Amino acid sequence: MSNWLGLSNRTAVVTGAGGGIGKAIAHELSANGVHCNVLDRDSDLVDATVSEIFESGGNATGYVCDVTDEAGITKVAASISSCDVLVNAAGLVRPGALADLTTGEWNDLLKVNLTGYFIMAREFTPHLISSGHGAMVHIASISSTNPQGSSGAYSVSKAGVVIMSKQLAYELGPKGVRSNSVSPGLVRTPMTEAYYQVGDVAQRRDAAVPVGRVARPIDIADIVTFLASDRARYITGADIVADGGFSQTLMSTVPRPGFGD
Ligand SMILES: NC(=O)c1ccc[n+]([C@@H]2O[C@H](COP(=O)([O-])OP(=O)(O)OC[C@H]3O[C@@H](n4cnc5c(N)ncnc54)[C@H](O)[C@@H]3O)[C@@H](O)[C@H]2O)c1
Numbered sequence: 222m223s224n225w226l227g228l229s230n231r232t233a234v235v236t237g238a239g240g241g242i243g244k245a246i247a248h249e250l251s252a253n254g255v256h257c258n259v260l261d262r263d264s265d266l267v268d269a270t271v272s273e274i275f276e277s278g279g280n281a282t283g284y285v286c287d288v289t290d291e292a293g294i295t296k297v298a299a300s301i302s303s304c305d306v307l308v309n310a311a312g313l314v315r316p317g318a319l320a321d322l323t324t325g326e327w328n329d330l331l332k333v334n335l336t337g338y339f340i341m342a343r344e345f346t347p348h349l350i351s352s353g354h355g356a357m358v359h360i361a362s363i364s365s366t367n368p369q370g371s372s373g374a375y376s377v378s379k380a381g382v383v384i385m386s387k388q389l390a391y392e393l394g395p396k397g398v399r400s401n402s403v404s405p406g407l408v409r410t411p412m413t414e415a416y417y418q419v420g421d422v423a424q425r426r427d428a429a430v431p432v433g434r435v436a437r438p439i440d441i442a443d444i445v446t447f448l449a450s451d452r453a454r455y456i457t458g459a460d461i462v463a464d465g466g467f468s469q470t471l472m473s474t475v476p477r478p479g480f481g482d
Pocket of ligand 1: 236240286312361362412
């Protein structure tokens, strides 16, 4: 087991750890010697991640909990004796143009993607301060800076996550806790898999990314694991864009006769 990152024997809580990115993060932290508290609202997914971690020789505890259930989160935080790393990855996307969105649909998405992150951050702050080297990593998205149409409050929620993380970095820095966000571009996970099953969408998406492929969850998990470690001790309040260069392609979409094709 590698200990280059110095994470051995630390403890983490990962939300959305039954899903694509959260599960990869839990696996990667575990491979670096971290005891992972695997949190998701889906009990089958929690069980699957926990057993996979044990099968790989790691150590994990599962919690079936909804990040919008404030009392449930408080209970989880109270039942864990220590926590060095908090990763907020539980999230969802729902369709809808803003002009057609009901207030309920708007609130429902923000409740999970933004308020859920906030509740987790607040409830685990005492543990992270006690740790002496606490680190939070929040999964945002490049849609925090590039509006993702027809996705309701999704972009708004992710923009909120980025600035929330920066505020936490400012407020908790003096207490020894770092807070960073990671903004993935296109990642193939259960959340997005249905798109990749349609026609040649998978190939077209790969071709749209300068590095030639959409991300795998491990691409994001590696960054999160680094940010969680003391190797990233001087990084706080940062948003790390991990999109294979996709967000740099805007100017190439402009028709300019004589420049390229
Ligand atoms: N897949 C992408 O292309 C992509 C890109 C950028 C950002 N993201 C973000 O990465 C994060 C992980 O996404 P993913 O692609 O792995 O999705 P996913 O659907 O595979 O995983 C999300 C997990 O979160 C859990 N979850 C959802 N709502 C919850 C709640 N209220 N309480 C507890 N758990 C809940 C789900 O059960 C699921 O296991 C999300 O925040 C998502 O917005 C994904």
